[in-house]
Amino acid sequence: MSKVFLLTLKEIARKRIFLVGMVLTILYLALFATALHYVVKEAAMEGEQLFFIKQLGYQFMCLGWYISTLVIGALMIIIASGSLSGEMESGTILALASRPVSRGSILSGKFLAYLLTGVLYTALLLLSIAMMCSHTFALELPLSALLLGTGIFLLFPLLLLAVTFLVSSSLGTMASAVTSFLLFSLAIIAGFMEQIGAFINNANVINIGIAGSLIMPSDAVYRLAIYHAGGELGSSPIAGFGPFGTASLPSSWMLVYTAIYITIILIIAWRRFIGRDF
Numbered sequence: 375m376s377k378v379f380l381l382t383l384k385e386i387a388r389k390r391i392f393l394v395g396m397v398l399t400i401l402y403l404a405l406f407a408t409a410l411h412y413v414v415k416e417a418a419m420e421g422e423q424l425f426f427i428k429q430l431g432y433q434f435m436c437l438g439w440y441i442s443t444l445v446i447g448a449l450m451i452i453i454a455s456g457s458l459s460g461e462m463e464s465g466t467i468l469a470l471a472s473r474p475v476s477r478g479s480i481l482s483g484k485f486l487a488y489l490l491t492g493v494l495y496t497a498l499l500l501l502s503i504a505m506m507c508s509h510t511f512a513l514e515l516p517l518s519a520l521l522l523g524t525g526i527f528l529l530f531p532l533l534l535l536a537v538t539f540l541v542s543s544s545l546g547t548m549a550s551a552v553t554s555f556l557l558f559s560l561a562i563i564a565g566f567m568e569q570i571g572a573f574i575n576n577a578n579v580i581n582i583g584i585a586g587s588l589i590m591p592s593d594a595v596y597r598l599a600i601y602h603a604g605g606e607l608g609s610s611p612i613a614g615f616g617p618f619g620t621a622s623l624p625s626s627w628m629l630v631y632t633a634i635y636i637t638i639i640l641i642i643a644w645r646r647f648i649g650r651d652f
Contacts, residue, residue, distance in 0.1 A: 378483025386491055395449045403502055410510040431511025432607040436600050436618040438503035443596050446496050447558050450531050454488050454538040455551035481647050492531030500524050516605045523603020529595045529632055536636045540643035557590045565593030572622035591632045594624040
């Protein structure tokens with residue numbers, strides 16, 4: 375498994391999409407930092423104005439983390455969608471499978487390599503945004519709360535990779551990418567529906583959003599992560615404003631559900647890959 379792990383890391387480093395993703399991420403952070411600078415450039419950082427600035431800062435942090443879900447989601451799906459199907463289509467997988475390496479080791483090594491890449495990228499991106507918002511808006515983000523929120527968010531790339539690997543073990547590369555992205559889009563729509571339902575106090579719309587989150591719980595992971603990362607700000611009334619906040623906060627049991635969901639998805643992907651003819 376270790377050899378497959380190292381080979382996959384080298385493969386990820388060689389992929390142009392990963393390099394392009396890094397460059398675009400730096401541009402995104404630079405643009406985000408510039409926007410934050412001009413938002414508070416002429417603001418008075420004292421009294422009631424300071425309180426308003428902090429509330430605004432938390433909203434920008436929610437926005438930054440939400441955009442990060444789109445960036446992370448797209449990057450994980452693109453680089454992992456061909457991880458299994460692409461090599462099966464090209465026949466490359468036969469070179470690995472013909473060696474004394476089990477199919478389970480191939481799947482595990484590839485998954486862990488992509489997971490390590492996704493976790494490091496996610497943590498650096500989220501903490502960079504949080505630090506920029508904290509510095510610009512004088513936010514008081516407890517380190518323990520920020521680390522807890524970031525830790526919860528790390529379920530996000532794990533979830534997307536698990537789903538993408540399952541689809542990749544069953545479909546072709548293009549079909550894997552499209553299917554995974556559509557499932558991800560379903561979660562985005564469900565999250566917006568739930569927040570809008572809470573804002574207009576419509577239980578039916580909220581339940582529709584919750585049903586979508588049960589199919590793909592990635593948005594629920596984001597909501598719980600941003601809630602815990604904000605500390606006191608995460609539970610303040612301002613957190614319920616806008617589609618990026620927590621007007622409808624998912625239950626903490628959604629984290630347990632997500633962990634079980636990921637486990638089941640990986641078991642199915644493993645069994646599907648083991649039993650598939652190359």
